[in-house]
Amino acid sequence: MAFSDQLLEEGTHIWDAQKNHPFVTELAAGTLDEAAFKHWVKQDYRYLLDYARLFSIAGAKARDEATMTHLLGVAHEVLDYEMDLHREFAADYGISQAELESTEKAPTCVAYTSFLVRTAHEGSLAEIAGALYPCMQGYLDVGEHMADLATEEHQYTPFIEMYTSDEFREATAWCRDFVDECGERYPGEHDAMREAFLTSAKLEYRFWEMAYTQEGWGL
Template structure:
């Protein structure tokens, strides 16, 4: 068993929590409220910009040319391809890419992206590799679960299809191999890799919760109550 598999097994409680989250179950059957999905859409768009930056940062720290090149390729693919899905969904809400880019990050989104960027910039490469892995493997496992739960096509079917596609599976497989190679080459960093993976997995769960509850900054709620 590779170290990437060990990390997922160690985070089984968080994986199960994601699979059973109301956002995941409701998106799978098509009953998810549009306003909750819009929150996910807007926040995930902002998240992906920094996820791409995280891969680009890791590319500058990679020890070998193939890993460096692939990190940059993933960063480019996120901006050019994965975010196309978000722009497509946004059009259904009358939102442009500029509208999405102008959205303020929620507290959870800001915490997650800050953690990823700080880890990529300040920690050793293997720790950064472990930090990015829960997003890839988590979305694949969640989408596979959604596909099992789904009964026919609905408005969220493109989401499920995107994150169960062969291209996405290949990308996640590469991330798992990167974690395995990093752990093998740097065994002294395995505890730090496990801690980074765990924190990202916790933030993945928090992201579903943020979207489902339509999280706001406390000041925004206070202003609304005053009005």
């Protein structure tokens, strides 16, 4: 069994929790409160800046040119393509660019991005691979689940299409292969990769909860 499959098997309960979260099921049905979706857009925009940073630092730690080139390319794609789509979502829901950029991170967003940045700076390339994998694979799997649940087009259909697109599938496939490559090259780091993977996966679940409850600091 590929190491990425081992990780996914260990995280099955987290994946099931994500798919059954009300943010996911209500978005699929088109009934999600717009305020919750807007909260997700703003928080995920802030998250993506650090997610791109994770790929950039991973690229600097890569030991071969091909891996370095691809990791830095993914960082560029996140900053360019994916964040552009978030800007489009924001515009559709009346969120200005200034509001996106000035949004304060919610506690869960702080926890997740802090974990990613710390792993990027202090962890090995293999640990970084484990930490970055749940986001891509999780959104693809949740997106496919939403597509299966959706019975008609609605205002959130573009979200579902974004995370089930051929481009996103290809990016996720490369990420999965990268995890497997690191698993083969660094067998002594399997435990560290597993811990990073499961931590990120749990924080992915918490991110849905953060958006659904419109989590803030209460101050």
